[in-house]
Amino acid sequence: MTFVKTSYNRRSFLKVSTAAGGGILLGFSWLSSCTSEPAQAPGLTMPENWYDINGFLKIGENGVVTIMSPNPEIGQNVKTSMPMIVAEELDVDWEHVVVEQAGLDTENFTRQLAGGSQSIRQGWNSLRTAGATARYLLLAAAAQQWGVPVEELATEAGVIHHEKSGQSIGYGEVASAAAGMEVPSEVPLKDPSAFKIIGSSRKNVDAQKIVTGQPLFGLDVQREGMRIAMVAHPPAFNLELESFDAADALAMPGIEQVFAIDTAPEGVEQQWSDVNAFPKAVAIVGRSTWEVMQARKALKVTWKPTGQAESTGQHTAALAKLMEKPTALPQRKDGDPDKAFEGAAKIVERSYRAPFLAHNTMEPMNFFAHVQQDKAELEGPIQTPEFLRTTVAAVLGMEPAQVSIMMTRMGGGFGRRLYGQFATQAALISQQAGVPVKLVYTREDDMTQGTYRPGYLVTYRAALDESGNLIAVQVKGAGIHGSPVFANRFPAGAVDHYKAEDYSLDSNISTGAWRAPRSNFMAYAEQSFLDEVAEAAGKDPIDFRLSLFERAATDPVGENNDYDAERYAGVLKLVKEKSGWGKPAPGLHRGVSAYYCHNSYVAQVVDVEIKGGQPKVKKVWCAVDCGIVVNPDAARNQIEGGIVDGIGHAMYSALTFADGRPEQQNFDRYRLIRHAEAPEEIETFFVDNGIDPTGLGEPSLPPIQSALANALYQATGKRLYSQPFMSEAEVLG
Amino acid sequence: MAKFDLKINNQSYQVDVAPETPLLWVLREHAGLTGTKFGCGIGQCGVCTVHLNGTAMRSCSLPVSAVGTKAVTTIEGLSEKGDHPVQQAWLQHDVPQCGYCQAGQIMTAAALLAQNPTPSDEEINTAMNGNLCRCGTYTRIHAAVKTASSLG
Numbered sequence: 026m027t028f029v030k031t032s033y034n035r036r037s038f039l040k041v042s043t044a045a046g047g048g049i050l051l052g053f054s055w056l057s058s059c060t061s062e063p064a065q066a067p068g069l070t071m072p073e074n075w076y077d078i079n080g081f082l083k084i085g086e087n088g089v090v091t092i093m094s095p096n097p098e099i100g101q102n103v104k105t106s107m108p109m110i111v112a113e114e115l116d117v118d119w120e121h122v123v124v125e126q127a128g129l130d131t132e133n134f135t136r137q138l139a140g141g142s143q144s145i146r147q148g149w150n151s152l153r154t155a156g157a158t159a160r161y162l163l164l165a166a167a168a169q170q171w172g173v174p175v176e177e178l179a180t181e182a183g184v185i186h187h188e189k190s191g192q193s194i195g196y197g198e199v200a201s202a203a204a205g206m207e208v209p210s211e212v213p214l215k216d217p218s219a220f221k222i223i224g225s226s227r228k229n230v231d232a233q234k235i236v237t238g239q240p241l242f243g244l245d246v247q248r249e250g251m252r253i254a255m256v257a258h259p260p261a262f263n264l265e266l267e268s269f270d271a272a273d274a275l276a277m278p279g280i281e282q283v284f285a286i287d288t289a290p291e292g293v294e295q296q297w298s299d300v301n302a303f304p305k306a307v308a309i310v311g312r313s314t315w316e317v318m319q320a321r322k323a324l325k326v327t328w329k330p331t332g333q334a335e336s337t338g339q340h341t342a343a344l345a346k347l348m349e350k351p352t353a354l355p356q357r358k359d360g361d362p363d364k365a366f367e368g369a370a371k372i373v374e375r376s377y378r379a380p381f382l383a384h385n386t387m388e389p390m391n392f393f394a395h396v397q398q399d400k401a402e403l404e405g406p407i408q409t410p411e412f413l414r415t416t417v418a419a420v421l422g423m424e425p426a427q428v429s430i431m432m433t434r435m436g437g438g439f440g441r442r443l444y445g446q447f448a449t450q451a452a453l454i455s456q457q458a459g460v461p462v463k464l465v466y467t468r469e470d471d472m473t474q475g476t477y478r479p480g481y482l483v484t485y486r487a488a489l490d491e492s493g494n495l496i497a498v499q500v501k502g503a504g505i506h507g508s509p510v511f512a513n514r515f516p517a518g519a520v521d522h523y524k525a526e527d528y529s530l531d532s533n534i535s536t537g538a539w540r541a542p543r544s545n546f547m548a549y550a551e552q553s554f555l556d557e558v559a560e561a562a563g564k565d566p567i568d569f570r571l572s573l574f575e576r577a578a579t580d581p582v583g584e585n586n587d588y589d590a591e592r593y594a595g596v597l598k599l600v601k602e603k604s605g606w607g608k609p610a611p612g613l614h615r616g617v618s619a620y621y622c623h624n625s626y627v628a629q630v631v632d633v634e635i636k637g638g639q640p641k642v643k644k645v646w647c648a649v650d651c652g653i654v655v656n657p658d659a660a661r662n663q664i665e666g667g668i669v670d671g672i673g674h675a676m677y678s679a680l681t682f683a684d685g686r687p688e689q690q691n692f693d694r695y696r697l698i699r700h701a702e703a704p705e706e707i708e709t710f711f712v713d714n715g716i717d718p719t720g721l722g723e724p725s726l727p728p729i730q731s732a733l734a735n736a737l738y739q740a741t742g743k744r745l746y747s748q749p750f751m752s753e754a755e756v757l758g
Numbered sequence: 759m760a761k762f763d764l765k766i767n768n769q770s771y772q773v774d775v776a777p778e779t780p781l782l783w784v785l786r787e788h789a790g791l792t793g794t795k796f797g798c799g800i801g802q803c804g805v806c807t808v809h810l811n812g813t814a815m816r817s818c819s820l821p822v823s824a825v826g827t828k829a830v831t832t833i834e835g836l837s838e839k840g841d842h843p844v845q846q847a848w849l850q851h852d853v854p855q856c857g858y859c860q861a862g863q864i865m866t867a868a869a870l871l872a873q874n875p876t877p878s879d880e881e882i883n884t885a886m887n888g889n890l891c892r893c894g895t896y897t898r899i900h901a902a903v904k905t906a907s908s909l910g
């Protein structure tokens with residue numbers, strides 16, 4: 026058992042006042058905005074009164090517990106796993122828990138953000154402390170009631186026991202008293218070996234609602250008097266709004282207002298989360314989505330050029346040209362790489378490239394906003410509600426405290442909903458139109474608005490000595506709006522001579538974080554390259570990598586190596602064992618890869634079959650070290666999703682440009698992986714090491730692309746240097 | 759504008775909309791049934807799948823005027839208690855991640871199994887291939903269809 030300091034002050038902890046009859050009145054805005062329904066436990070009886078124990082939970086007189094899920098849910102399952110952590114320390118029966126999504130509430134919660142696979146890692150301590158503190162308050166209330174020292178009390182599944190006197194009492198019966206107890210300065214935390222809920226698989230708390238089609242998503246929001254809004258943004262990245270003629274649109278049925286909006290007005294500072302290509306757009310407001318869609322087609326807009334109309338061909342040439350010149354200052358340099366290459370017995374040099382990608386969350390962008398004189402109420406899918414509130418307040422000319430934001434379940438995020446310009450648009454439209462609105466994007470709106478994963482180019486060079494030892498590595502990478510290279514990642518630290526260089530190309534096309542930013546490309550390049558270097562050195566690809574990790578663990582080169590070589594080697598050894606590495610079954614071809622990002626380690630082995638000219642992944646073995654696994658089956662689901670996502674985008678997806686316009690605007694031209702193309706089987710193995718948990722939403726995606734590329738090389742004898750692996754001609758039509 | 763009498767989930771609805779309005783938007787905004795989702799609007803993703811006399815259809819590409827007297831079933835009406843074998847199998851496999859595509863997946867799977875109660879892997883692949891899942895839950899969907907087939 027360990028003790029942690031609590032960091033609550035009474036004010037942020039409890040906003041309650043005693044109601045007539047001794048009950049507790051609850052003061053949180055989210056309590057009125059979310060109705061409590063035991064979705065995950067349909068048979069549960071709801072209590073008559075809730076007692077607010079702290080911002081994270083309330084307990085009913087019958088012992089039913091409501092736990093708030095503070096972070097945005099984008100499909101990474103934090104709405105289940107975060108409350109599980111609270112319930113563990115509170116020591117309640119999971120069957121008696123109801124989960125509610127919290128709104129943005131910076132007084133009670135920290136980092137209400139979905140991004141970087143950090144929800145569990147960064148929430149771990151505060152969630153445990155919240156549960157443990159509430160448990161302590163319940164104990165203190167029982168101790169007072171019985172007149173015994175609190176140290177003599179124990180809990181089990183929502184019941185407090187006093188062994189000496191043989192007394193027991195349920196949490197619900199002391200909840201009212203607990204709500205008024207003094208918060209201790211420190212509370213004990215469970216030893217991980219005593220965990221009962223953490224580490225056991227619990228079903229998605231929204232699953233029943235999802236499979237029966239209950240409203241959960243932003244697009245499902247319906248309010249009294251609500252209108253539908255859409256925007257018309259420029260069709261190309263070098264254009265901006267000049268003027269518009271709304272007469273025809275306004276004459277169409279159901280159309281009420283048409284006006285221009287600007288999400289970046291003068292004097293309002295833009296934050297990173299406001300990235301967008303088109304601050305100025307035309308808004309159309311009407312009574313139904315279909316009518317507004319039709320009216321938008323009738324709208325006449327004049328766009329004026331503001332810069333160069335870019336194309337994919339230009340980007341490709343410009344990135345290559347950029348990298349011809351050495352950088353003045355490498356990002357990292359160990360030893361004397363130039364000299365090492367001069368004296369090398371063998372040099373391998375390869376370049377890898379990848380196209381722009383769109384996020385394509387299945388639920389298109391949308392947001393509800395109701396802006397009134399003195400307050401703004403927003404509701405919808407957003408990964409960064411706190412940043413959004415700052416921006417919305419600024420553009421509306423309000424104080425942040427006047428803006429409330431409720432998060433809905435999100436139909437996917439993948440980084441897209443880190444950038445909340447669409448929600449700012451909704452707020453501006455509501456303010457100007459004077460009505461509550463739901464802004465809706467079509468697929469085309471979203472696929473043409475920017476914040477893409479940028480196109481990349483990277484070149485790796487390796488020098489080998491006579492006995493096939495890796496003596497030097499150089500990596501240089503170029504990307505649009507920034508280099509993809511992580512200078513301190515593997516194989517930095519494992520080779521004597523090393524150099525990393527960065528190049529960046531400007532563009533009027535906006536880019537943003539896309540699931541496992543930069544790693545989603547670098548893992549493909551790095552791990553495909555090392556596979557080729559191992560072959561050139563005449564070594565087994567796994568043994569080759571293991572010898573490098575051995576070097577990095579025992580005698581690391583340089584400083585700031587951004588990985589733990591032993592944990593890295595650990596997942597590789599585990600996947601080697603589980604897959605029975607060596608020769609695959611007849612007709613199958615095998616590849617391996619390992620990567621570390623978002624604080625977690627993943628190694629994968631893939632078996633591929635070629636059938637009728639099309640590759641089919643038969644099986645993926647995946648070893649993961651993410652520390653303690655909170656919800657194993659849901660964690661496996663995340664891993665599987667990342668693998669399918671990685672295979673899909675590496676194989677099929679690309680966004681290309683001509684004349685400043687995206688050439689793919691919907692799923693007829695933009696290829697996503699489909700059911701029949703997914704792996705037949707994925708088996709995931711977690712390293713059991715008791716280390717505090719780290720991220721899972723992203724780490725399985727990056728390595729799979731190179732595991733697949735390496736397997737396809739075994740099948741065809743051809744290395745794959747450019748994504749997507751399947752060209753358009755092969756997959757379309 | 760024109761009036762249409764629709765039979766949705768065994769209930770009668772009368773709506774007054776332009777005849778070319780896709781059934782999807784009539785369901786979502788006129789009948790208040792938001793379980794059927796919007797993903798692409800061009801018949802490419804399957805999140806808008808409903809049954810028309812038991813056959814899976816893309817409601818985004820079906821004008822309301824083409825529905826006529828055919829019975830429309832949406833995810834809300836697939837079963838009374840949310841316990842259709844496909845729904846049960848989906849819960850058992852804890853299929854959803856974000857969940858947005860799943861109503862469409864379930865409707866496609868339910869139509870498949872109604873027609874072919876014991877589909878082969880190939881037949882599942884073919885039937886489910888029009889339903890995109892951006893979260894990549896395909897392997898679970900595949901397993902859940904097989905489970906549903908054994909439950910049904």
Ligand code: FES
Pocket residue numbers: 795796797798799800801802803804805806807816817818819
């Ligand atoms: S919304 Fe109908 S198929 Fe995509």
Ligand code: FES
Pocket residue numbers: 100387436437854855856857858859860890891892893894895
């Ligand atoms: S579960 Fe997210 S799109 Fe399928």
